[in-house]
Amino acid sequence: MSKDRPYSALVQRLKSAGLRPTRQRLALAKLLFEAPGGCDRHITAEQLHAEAVADNVRVSLATIYNSLHQFTEAGLLREVVVESGRSYFDTNVSDHHHFYYEDSGRLQDIPGELVQLESLPTPPDGARVARVDVIIRLNEAGE
Amino acid sequence: MSKDRPYSALVQRLKSAGLRPTRQRLALAKLLFEAPGGCDRHITAEQLHAEAVADNVRVSLATIYNSLHQFTEAGLLREVVVESGRSYFDTNVSDHHHFYYEDSGRLQDIPGELVQLESLPTPPDGARVARVDVIIRLNEAGE
DNA sequence: AATCCTCATTGGAACCATTCTAATCTGTTG
DNA sequence: CAACAGATTAGAATGGTTCCAATGAGGATT
Numbered sequence: 001m002s003k004d005r006p007y008s009a010l011v012q013r014l015k016s017a018g019l020r021p022t023r024q025r026l027a028l029a030k031l032l033f034e035a036p037g038g039c040d041r042h043i044t045a046e047q048l049h050a051e052a053v054a055d056n057v058r059v060s061l062a063t064i065y066n067s068l069h070q071f072t073e074a075g076l077l078r079e080v081v082v083e084s085g086r087s088y089f090d091t092n093v094s095d096h097h098h099f100y101y102e103d104s105g106r107l108q109d110i111p112g113e114l115v116q117l118e119s120l121p122t123p124p125d126g127a128r129v130a131r132v133d134v135i136i137r138l139n140e141a142g143e
Numbered sequence: 144m145s146k147d148r149p150y151s152a153l154v155q156r157l158k159s160a161g162l163r164p165t166r167q168r169l170a171l172a173k174l175l176f177e178a179p180g181g182c183d184r185h186i187t188a189e190q191l192h193a194e195a196v197a198d199n200v201r202v203s204l205a206t207i208y209n210s211l212h213q214f215t216e217a218g219l220l221r222e223v224v225v226e227s228g229r230s231y232f233d234t235n236v237s238d239h240h241h242f243y244y245e246d247s248g249r250l251q252d253i254p255g256e257l258v259q260l261e262s263l264p265t266p267p268d269g270a271r272v273a274r275v276d277v278i279i280r281l282n283e284a285g286e
Numbered sequence: 287a288a289t290c291c292t293c294a295t296t297g298g299a300a301c302c303a304t305t306c307t308a309a310t311c312t313g314t315t316g
Numbered sequence: 317c318a319a320c321a322g323a324t325t326a327g328a329a330t331g332g333t334t335c336c337a338a339t340g341a342g343g344a345t346t
Contacts, residue, residue: 020342022294045333060296065333085304085332087227099266102273114264120279121257123242128284130245134277136263141271163313165323188303203325208304228303228333289346300335311324316317 010034017074027057028067032077032091040092042080042107048089080107082135097134110136153177160217170200171210175220175234183235185223185250191232223250225278240277253279 010029014021031051035041043051049064068089071077080088082100088107097115099108115134123129153172157164174194178184186194192207211232214220223231225243231250239255258277266272 020293022342024295046331061332062297062334063295066294081224081227084224084227084230087332099270101270108267110264116261117277118259118261121253123279123281124251126284127242127244127281130280130282132277132279134260134275136266136275137273138266138270139273141269163322165313167324204303205305205326206324209323230303287346290344291342292344293340293342295340296336296338298336301333303332304330306329307325307327309325311322313320313322315320 013076017071017076019070019074024057024059024063025067025070027052027055027059028064029071029076031055031057032071032089040090040109042088042090044086044088080133082107082137097136099136099138101138101140103140110134156219160214160219162213162217167200167202167206168210168213170195170198170202171207172214172219174198174200175214175232183233183252185231185233187229187231223276225250225280241279243278243280244283245280246283253277 010026010033011021013033014025014029019025028048031048032041032043045061045064045068048068049059049061052059052064068077072079072089075093078090078093080090080098082088082098083105086105090107090109092109094112096112097110099110100106101108117132117134120129120132153169153176154164156176157168157172162168171191174191175184175186188204188207188211191211192202192204195202195207211220211222215222215232218236221233221236223233223241225231225241226248229248233250233252235252237255240253240258242251242253243249244251260275260277263272263275
């Protein structure tokens with residue numbers, strides 16, 4: 001019941017990520033990581049901006065983009081690319097993959113264990129695997 | 144040695160895809176599918192346009208985009224999305240996956256058999272798997 | 287709590303890939 | 317060769333994202 005320090009956990013989270021806990025970053029972190037329901041989110045810059053505005057947080061789009069990228073670099077978010085022209089940011093940074101509903105544009109986590117790759121090909125010459133993305137693209141079935 | 148009908152194979156290919164074999168589509172198909180070296184290509188709209196211009200094919204960017212999408216719908220190409228803001232089109236439409244060099248933006252095929260998924264999760268409710276994309280993101284290793 | 291420096295935020299312009307539009311042209315069919 | 321559907325075109329428009337120069341705010345030191 002730390003009603004007097006409602007942001008302390010987020011402040012800590014930002015600090016340990018090497019980011020100054022400014023008003024805007026704090027407000028965005030709150031929207032991203034403490035959304036009611038607590039579930040993992042797949043959000044675009046525009047969506048986050050709309051949420052912030054709706055929540056009376058005065059923040060520019062430029063700051064939204066800056067923050068999303070800083071959070072991503074700090075490992076607080078993960079960027080997911082499923083269609084050109086729009087980036088999703090995933091609050092779930094654990095090892096997992098995605099369902100992508102092509103019709104609606106919705107993105108859904110697949111628990112990491114449910115997709116197992118056997119035999120990753122060895123990366124060529126002097127390259128190192130940064131990440132493996134698996135996207136299962138879905139259509140609405142006719143029946 | 145059908146020097147007299149150098150395009151007949153391509154004409155056929157377009158026709159069976161339900162596309163009228165126009166000058167532009169023929170020229171683009173030639174660049175895409177009969178490139179010297181015969182290897183599979185990962186090309187952007189801008190790149191293809193540049194190639195066409197360099198080859199003295201008079202074609203607008205709008206037509207490049209139209210054709211790329213039509214070819215894709217017809218199953219002659221496959222669109223690969225690895226970074227937001229740019230689409231690659233892959234002339235290899237067989238079942239396979241990709242290495243993506245994040246530093247250079249280069250894309251490389253991985254023969255289909257080299258990546259095996261065990262246990263695809265069952266798609267939710269009334270959804271059907273349209274495709275599974277695996278992208279292995281690579282960095283240049285320091286040493 | 288005033289100062290200072292660094293970094294963050296801002297609105298708006300700039301950017302770039304892509305799509306749209308309305309006019310013109312071309313393949314194909316009869 | 318007439319006529320129509322479909323293709324192509326240049327250029328404008330769009331939409332997401334980034335850039336920019338000016339302003340504002342953390343936070344360390346006094």
